[in-house]
Amino acid sequence: MSDGAMGRRGVPVRLDKVSFSYGEVQLAFDVQFAAAEITAIMGPSGSGKSTLLNLVAGFETPGSGHVLIGGADVSAAPPAARPVSMVFQENNLFAHLCVEQNVGLGRSPSLRLTEADRADIAGALARTGLAGKEKRLPRELSGGERQRVALARVLVRDRPVLLLDEPFASLGPALRDDMLDLVAAVHAERGMTVLFVTHQPEDARRIGRNVVFLDNGTVAASGTADDFFAGAGPEAFRRYIGAGAGNAVSRDIARKRT
Numbered sequence: 001m002s003d004g005a006m007g008r009r010g011v012p013v014r015l016d017k018v019s020f021s022y023g024e025v026q027l028a029f030d031v032q033f034a035a036a037e038i039t040a041i042m043g044p045s046g047s048g049k050s051t052l053l054n055l056v057a058g059f060e061t062p063g064s065g066h067v068l069i070g071g072a073d074v075s076a077a078p079p080a081a082r083p084v085s086m087v088f089q090e091n092n093l094f095a096h097l098c099v100e101q102n103v104g105l106g107r108s109p110s111l112r113l114t115e116a117d118r119a120d121i122a123g124a125l126a127r128t129g130l131a132g133k134e135k136r137l138p139r140e141l142s143g144g145e146r147q148r149v150a151l152a153r154v155l156v157r158d159r160p161v162l163l164l165d166e167p168f169a170s171l172g173p174a175l176r177d178d179m180l181d182l183v184a185a186v187h188a189e190r191g192m193t194v195l196f197v198t199h200q201p202e203d204a205r206r207i208g209r210n211v212v213f214l215d216n217g218t219v220a221a222s223g224t225a226d227d228f229f230a231g232a233g234p235e236a237f238r239r240y241i242g243a244g245a246g247n248a249v250s251r252d253i254a255r256k257r258t
């Protein structure tokens with residue numbers, strides 16, 4: 001069994017007293033994400049979830065403090081130099097490139113691919129259920145298939161950290177469940193550290209081991225998903241998901257696990 005299959009590939013991600021501002025909007029993060037685990041990042045609209053991911057990815061730079069990935073300070077490193085893959089809600093693909101090429105970019109930005117690269121790309125496409133669709137353009141795919149292509153690219157990029165910014169928010173519930181299962185299966189195989197932004201409590205509960213809850217530009221609470229979704233979870237989080245939502249989530253999970 002490989003290291004990934006043993007779940008040891010992921011590395012910790014730390015935002016060490018990071019501050020950041022968009023003009024008058026101030027954000028401050030001091031938080032560690034456990035290696036090789038899936039952490040759901042939740043919080044009201046505008047609480048700073050995407051900004052936190054962008055700081056880890058390198059699309060934003062801290063005003064002060066440090067971003068550490070696997071113990072290395074990457075605060076000043078450009079996105080391409082960070083050991084990170086990211087999947088957004090949409091626009092993950094280049095419209096003029098076919099499925100195979102979009103996935104190949106995960107291996108080589110110039111698409112100079114070796115035979116071994118091509119074999120890995122074929123494997124990733126098979127793994128994500130896209131075999132036979134290699135030559136299609138993104139516009140010839142469904143929304144769910146486009147997100148599968150983005151996940152196939154994550155597989156060939158093979159970085160220890162995966163950032164997911166509401167990647168399945170525009171998909172229907174059944175398809176979203178399929179995609180979450182795929183993420184969980186890939187995580188079980190590769191063991192990367194996953195930071196998963198979602199507004200859906202049931203999605204966080206389904207694949208998240210931990211929850212980090214943001215409010216007003218900072219971390220308001222963090223802990224295990226089990227604690228968050230138990231009656232004794234943080235009050236701000238309970239207010240956010242709404243009275244009774246926890247029960248609905250529990251029922252939903254029980255139904256899926258039977």
Ligand SMILES: Nc1ncnc2c1ncn2[C@@H]1O[C@H](COP(=O)(O)OP(=O)(O)OP(=O)(O)O)[C@@H](O)[C@H]1O
Pocket residue numbers: 022023025043044045046047048049050051052
């Ligand atoms: N490019 C920007 N310029 C100015 N302000 C911004 C910019 N991007 C985000 N903000 C502000 O920063 C704060 C955090 O935004 P962010 O997008 O990180 O929140 P979020 O929790 O991801 O929200 P949502 O759930 O709505 O996607 C908000 O007050 C937002 O208005």
